[in-house]
Amino acid sequence: MGKNFLDKIQKIKRGPAIMQEKDIGVILTNTSINKDSIVLDSGTGSGKLSAYLSQFVKKVYSYEKIKEFYEIAKDNFNFLKIKNIELKNKDISEGINEKNLDLITLDLLEPEKILIHAKEALKEGGYLVSYLPNMTQVIEFIKNIPKEFIVEKILENIERSWIVKDKIAKPEHTGLLHTGFLVILKKK
Amino acid sequence: MGKNFLDKIQKIKRGPAIMQEKDIGVILTNTSINKDSIVLDSGTGSGKLSAYLSQFVKKVYSYEKIKEFYEIAKDNFNFLKIKNIELKNKDISEGINEKNLDLITLDLLEPEKILIHAKEALKEGGYLVSYLPNMTQVIEFIKNIPKEFIVEKILENIERSWIVKDKIAKPEHTGLLHTGFLVILKKK
Amino acid sequence: MGKNFLDKIQKIKRGPAIMQEKDIGVILTNTSINKDSIVLDSGTGSGKLSAYLSQFVKKVYSYEKIKEFYEIAKDNFNFLKIKNIELKNKDISEGINEKNLDLITLDLLEPEKILIHAKEALKEGGYLVSYLPNMTQVIEFIKNIPKEFIVEKILENIERSWIVKDKIAKPEHTGLLHTGFLVILKKK
Amino acid sequence: MGKNFLDKIQKIKRGPAIMQEKDIGVILTNTSINKDSIVLDSGTGSGKLSAYLSQFVKKVYSYEKIKEFYEIAKDNFNFLKIKNIELKNKDISEGINEKNLDLITLDLLEPEKILIHAKEALKEGGYLVSYLPNMTQVIEFIKNIPKEFIVEKILENIERSWIVKDKIAKPEHTGLLHTGFLVILKKK
Numbered sequence: 001m002g003k004n005f006l007d008k009i010q011k012i013k014r015g016p017a018i019m020q021e022k023d024i025g026v027i028l029t030n031t032s033i034n035k036d037s038i039v040l041d042s043g044t045g046s047g048k049l050s051a052y053l054s055q056f057v058k059k060v061y062s063y064e065k066i067k068e069f070y071e072i073a074k075d076n077f078n079f080l081k082i083k084n085i086e087l088k089n090k091d092i093s094e095g096i097n098e099k100n101l102d103l104i105t106l107d108l109l110e111p112e113k114i115l116i117h118a119k120e121a122l123k124e125g126g127y128l129v130s131y132l133p134n135m136t137q138v139i140e141f142i143k144n145i146p147k148e149f150i151v152e153k154i155l156e157n158i159e160r161s162w163i164v165k166d167k168i169a170k171p172e173h174t175g176l177l178h179t180g181f182l183v184i185l186k187k188k
Numbered sequence: 189m190g191k192n193f194l195d196k197i198q199k200i201k202r203g204p205a206i207m208q209e210k211d212i213g214v215i216l217t218n219t220s221i222n223k224d225s226i227v228l229d230s231g232t233g234s235g236k237l238s239a240y241l242s243q244f245v246k247k248v249y250s251y252e253k254i255k256e257f258y259e260i261a262k263d264n265f266n267f268l269k270i271k272n273i274e275l276k277n278k279d280i281s282e283g284i285n286e287k288n289l290d291l292i293t294l295d296l297l298e299p300e301k302i303l304i305h306a307k308e309a310l311k312e313g314g315y316l317v318s319y320l321p322n323m324t325q326v327i328e329f330i331k332n333i334p335k336e337f338i339v340e341k342i343l344e345n346i347e348r349s350w351i352v353k354d355k356i357a358k359p360e361h362t363g364l365l366h367t368g369f370l371v372i373l374k375k376k
Numbered sequence: 377m378g379k380n381f382l383d384k385i386q387k388i389k390r391g392p393a394i395m396q397e398k399d400i401g402v403i404l405t406n407t408s409i410n411k412d413s414i415v416l417d418s419g420t421g422s423g424k425l426s427a428y429l430s431q432f433v434k435k436v437y438s439y440e441k442i443k444e445f446y447e448i449a450k451d452n453f454n455f456l457k458i459k460n461i462e463l464k465n466k467d468i469s470e471g472i473n474e475k476n477l478d479l480i481t482l483d484l485l486e487p488e489k490i491l492i493h494a495k496e497a498l499k500e501g502g503y504l505v506s507y508l509p510n511m512t513q514v515i516e517f518i519k520n521i522p523k524e525f526i527v528e529k530i531l532e533n534i535e536r537s538w539i540v541k542d543k544i545a546k547p548e549h550t551g552l553l554h555t556g557f558l559v560i561l562k563k564k
Numbered sequence: 565m566g567k568n569f570l571d572k573i574q575k576i577k578r579g580p581a582i583m584q585e586k587d588i589g590v591i592l593t594n595t596s597i598n599k600d601s602i603v604l605d606s607g608t609g610s611g612k613l614s615a616y617l618s619q620f621v622k623k624v625y626s627y628e629k630i631k632e633f634y635e636i637a638k639d640n641f642n643f644l645k646i647k648n649i650e651l652k653n654k655d656i657s658e659g660i661n662e663k664n665l666d667l668i669t670l671d672l673l674e675p676e677k678i679l680i681h682a683k684e685a686l687k688e689g690g691y692l693v694s695y696l697p698n699m700t701q702v703i704e705f706i707k708n709i710p711k712e713f714i715v716e717k718i719l720e721n722i723e724r725s726w727i728v729k730d731k732i733a734k735p736e737h738t739g740l741l742h743t744g745f746l747v748i749l750k751k752k
Contacts, residue, residue, distance in 0.1 A: 004313065006220040022345060025213020032194040034243035035223045055222035056244040125192065135350075135357055135511045135733040142352045154350040156359075157210060158534075158722065160741050162323075162342040162369065164330045169323055169699040171344075171742035177724050178735035181350065323545040323699045346534065346722075348553050357511040359554035365536050366547035380689065382596040398721060401589020408570040410619035411599045431598035432620040501568065511726075511733060518728045530726040532735075533586060538699075538718040538745065540706045545699055547720075557726065 005055060005080070012076040015046045015069045019107065020179050022159045023131065024052045027105060030153060030184050031127035033057055037102035040121065042092040042114075047073035047085075049105060054082045061098055065091035096121040107131045112144035119148045119187060127152075128185040138181050149185040156181050193243060193268070200264040203234045203257045207295065208367050210347045211319065212240045215293060218341060218372050219315035221245055225290035228309065230280040230302075235261035235273075237293060242270050249286055253279035284309040295319045300332035307336045307375060315340075316373040326369050337373040344369050381431060381456070388452040391422045391445045395483065396555050398535045399507065400428045403481060406529060406560050407503035409433055413478035416497065418468040418490075423449035423461075425481060430458045437474055441467035472497040483507045488520035495524045495563060503528075504561040514557050525561040532557050569619060569644070576640040579610045579633045583671065584743050586723045587695065588616045591669060594717060594748050595691035597621055601666035604685065606656040606678075611637035611649075613669060618646045625662055629655035660685040671695045676708035683712045683751060691716075692749040702745050713749040720745050 027049075033039060037057040041050045044064035050073070054060045062085050064070040070089040077085050092106075093113055100123045106114055111130040118128050128149070132138050138154060145151060156178070160171040215237075221227060225245040229238045232252035238261070242248045250273050252258040258277040265273050280294075281301055288311045294302055299318040306316050316337070320326050326342060333339060344366070348359040403425075409415060413433040417426045420440035426449070430436045438461050440446040446465040453461050468482075469489055476499045482490055487506040494504050504525070508514050514530060521527060532554070536547040591613075597603060601621040605614045608628035614637070618624045626649050628634040634653040641649050656670075657677050664687045670678055675694040682692050692713070696702050702718060709715060720742070724735040 004220065005222065006218070021217035022210075022214065025215075025217045026210065026347075027213075028216050028244070029209035029213045029240060030194070032192065034193065035245075052217060056216070057223075133734050134731070135352075136515065136731055138350070138352055139357055139512065151352075154352055156348050156350065158346045158348075158741075159214075160344050160346075162326070162344065164323075164326055164339075164342055167698070167700055169327055170697050173740060173742050174738065175741045176737060177722075177739045177741065178737050321546050322543070324543055324703065327700065346553075355510070355512055358509050361552060361554050362550065363553045364549060365534075365551045365553065366549050380596065381598065382594070397593035398586075398590065401591075401593045402586065402723075403589075404592050404620070405585035405589040405616060406570070408568065410569065411621075428593060432592070433599075511728075514726070514728055515733055527728075530728055532724050532726065534722045534724075535590075536720050536722075538702070538720065540699075540702055540715075540718055545703055 008080055009048065009051060012046060012048065012051070012079060013072045015072045018046055019049045019131065020159075020176065022157045023179055023182060024049055026155055026157060026182050027129050028056060030155070031103050031129060033103050033127070038098070038100070039103040039105065040096065040098060040101050041105045043069070043108045044073045044087065045069055045107060047076045049107065050085050051077065051080055051082060053105070054085050058084065060085045062087045063090045063092045065089070092117065102126050104128045105131070112141050115144065115146055115149070119146060122187045124187060126187045128187070130183045130185075131180045132183065133180045135181065138183055141183055145185065148188055150188060152184040152186050154181060154183050196268055197236065197239060200234060200236065200239070200267060201260045203260045206234055207237045207319065208347075208364070210345045211367055211370060212237055214343055214345060214370050215317050216244060218343070219291050219317060221291050221315075226286070226288070227291040227293070228284065228286060228289050229293045231257070231296045232261045232275065233257055233295060235264045237295065238273050239265065239268055239270060241293070242273050246272065248273045250275045251278045251280045253277070280305065290314050292316045293319070300329050303332065303334055303337070307334060310375045312375060314375045316375070318371045319368045320371065321368045323369065326371055329371055333373065336376055338376060340372040340374050342369060342371050384456055385424065385427060388422060388424065388427070388455060389448045391448045394422055395425045395507065396535075396552070398533045399555055399558060400425055402531055402533060402558050403505050404432060406531070407479050407505060409479050414474070414476070415479040415481070416472065416474060416477050417481045419445070419484045420449045420463065421445055421483060423452045425483065426461050427453065427456055427458060429481070430461050434460065436461045438463045439466045439468045441465070468493065478502050480504045481507070488517050491520065491522055491525070495522060498563045500563060502563045504563070506559045506561075507556045508559065509556045511557065514559055517559055521561065524564055526564060528560040528562050530557060530559050572644055573612065573615060576610060576612065576615070576643060577636045579636045582610055583613045583695065584723070584740065586721045587743055587746060588613055590719055590721060590746050591693050592620060594719070595667050595693060597667050597691075602662070602664070603667040603669070604660065604662060604665050605669045607633070607672045608637045608651065609633055609671060611640045613671065614649050615641065615644055615646060617669070618649050621666075622648065624649045626651045627654045627656045629653070656681065666690050668692045669695070676705050679708065679710055679713070683710060686751045688751060690751045692751070694747045695744045696747065697744045699745065702747055705747055709749065712752055714752060716748040716750050718745060718747050
């Protein structure tokens, strides 16, 4: 497992917009998770975030409500030979079955509607990260955070790739100026 | 282990400049490592990168040549109750004892001098990441890369923390505009 | 005039937060102004933006409602030996006396309340730039733009200062990550 | 003049890479120039920087050694109805005819070779700005600065354009991550 993870993850089937390595890195390093953690990711999309999480934690539950994306993700996890993701074709707004989770990651619309379930499913001191492309969504999300959560950080990252070769040393001229904002909550 | 890792890591003793979460995230997501990986980190400094790596991989070897920093790192790993780091008060430029490593991370001057040892210590397809504050160092490093390695990426990250509260929604006015460049190599 | 403008502008008295060169540059290059232009700046604050505009256009009207800042700006314009700014201790929300303006710049709260006056004071094809620290303010401003205006651009700039000397070539580690958003409108 | 400068400048013929508004703004606000200034721009390229400078200063001399670009620039200045640019099909490395200049801007290879001429052509306290895409070029340039000049600033700018409309408030996802570094010198 994971021997050629990077090579393979670049070849997975793509459905919706896919999370970038820089943003996955922010999640890994700001949520106190480790090899023993149990996490939940929703919506799965093509499965890139779930696949990355599966490399570093014990167990990943992954909820995707749209059948088409669920099938893409299932194929991708098989292609990547990942065994520790339990993928469900399920709408997280209807509830979370798991308890005592270390982390919940949300890449979906109106994440504020999930907080009522998330606060039951997370363990004390557990984290929730919501990935949101729009600042309007961040503002709306922040307005609706129940008293059981603390807003730890709201982060965004601009990554530049440099070309250094012979007489050249410069950042690539064009690229991603924005992907999404990451709102990191901690359950009290 | 790790239950309050973030809370505790913020309280570790500090020696030299300490690596940021954003840069550690880039390392985790661009080097194909996972829970089964064996990695080597040098120079350890206060131990923050080694400590983070220890959360996500099987075993971390950590070399620090300066006795003072070695003692700080040892105290920090004890404080963090980390069991899977083998810390050595050792100068990596004199050689690497381990073989078949999945990843080597270098936060030290003249990393090009370590490549002769790194190519022996890394497994085929293994990664090496050099963290360098100066572009002059990146240029010098790139000039000296042996044929056994491929330059995968040269990355830098600007992270902004936003304040969203009541009528406020803006990035913090001051902060880090630069930490270091991350040069990611892969052994053929 | 202007011989040592940069040297002197760095020594002016400061009242409220002062606009940065990078943001003034965005205003100059995105509003079609030139040596023949007549512009209005409000609120003046310590007068830095008005002073810069005065170097490049024919005439600057500058409205500052707070007596204390008005006095600071007056002293600063005298110190800078600027003759083509007409400074008024006046609240722009009560109306604009001038007509046929080429540009109006607003560095004040609730700029949407000024648009009713601005549309009368600007010439056809004239520009209005609102400088706003918060994205919430940008959202509110955009909601209230009358049909006489087109939103041309909403810009923000991150500037990095590099240190290049001997073996060093790196951006300064700390600095400004955010100043404000610049909303550029054009009158139809 | 300049009534529709922005509309027109977007339609000029393009030869080589064209300078961005953000970078032109940095030049205008960091070199103490004003309506009375006499400046020299080389290489002209398609003439965008010269055209912008002509809006704000008294007189622009513009040197372009490549006949093809010289012709493009000539057409563009005619199209823009600019009268205060004196365009020459001339190689600046062979010398500068003008004296007592307030500013020299260089968008060309090996700008260090021009400094010997620039120090004669600039007035005391005058500025020189070199626009360089590569950090290697900046390093080489800085190494060769004669004692008659002070390095004032080395700047780069990342600009983001935001989309704010209805429920959307986010930066455009893709765009320019890098254009060039601006090295600003002042003659003692």
